Amino acid sequence: MVSFLYSLDVSLFRWINGGWSCLPLDAFFAFITDIHHYWILIGLLLVYWLWKGGTEGRWLVLGLVVAVALSDQTASHVIKGLAQRVRPCNVLEGVLTPIGKSGAFSFPSSHAANMGSSMLLLSLAFKRWTPLFILVALLVGLSRIYLGLHYPSDVLGGYALGALIGYGVWLGVGKLKTKFHRQDAKKNAE
Numbered sequence: 001m002v003s004f005l006y007s008l009d010v011s012l013f014r015w016i017n018g019g020w021s022c023l024p025l026d027a028f029f030a031f032i033t034d035i036h037h038y039w040i041l042i043g044l045l046l047v048y049w050l051w052k053g054g055t056e057g058r059w060l061v062l063g064l065v066v067a068v069a070l071s072d073q074t075a076s077h078v079i080k081g082l083a084q085r086v087r088p089c090n091v092l093e094g095v096l097t098p099i100g101k102s103g104a105f106s107f108p109s110s111h112a113a114n115m116g117s118s119m120l121l122l123s124l125a126f127k128r129w130t131p132l133f134i135l136v137a138l139l140v141g142l143s144r145i146y147l148g149l150h151y152p153s154d155v156l157g158g159y160a161l162g163a164l165i166g167y168g169v170w171l172g173v174g175k176l177k178t179k180f181h182r183q184d185a186k187k188n189a190e
Helices: 002-017 023-033 035-052 054-083 110-125 127-146 152-189
Strands: none
Touching: 002 127, 002 152, 023 127, 035 054, 054 110, 054 152, 110 127, 110 152, 127 152
């Protein structure tokens, strides 16, 4: 069963990595996968939510920072070290790597974990924008496969980890908000 799942993982990887290969997609996915292209947008959104989002905006920013920090560190520094799965670009023949190879371990994808946690939180906060957040997460995850850096199962594992952490943070922030709301109500009643 494990060998069947691995062969399915490799087949899907090769179909995306090699089967879709073309210069426009090389450029598109190289852009999508690089967080440096989004720092200004991310910074502006965080400042907007802190400044104009009121209390809910500040709670959202806190949740996003905590969720991404947890998902990134858990994926990169805990699970990857335990799983020690070699990236497909370093173990399979003929893998296309438009942005180069990485020597780090593969499972789970930290990009996918970060997208899973942040996009889940944003979807819970802004329900009508959920399709956009799902699309962003899917494109980032797909970019990791296309660029030869992750197997599909690495991306799915990252999404699952990130979503679990994101939901846990959502619940935790909700409890904190309730606690602070009770304390404010008690102060106002005195």
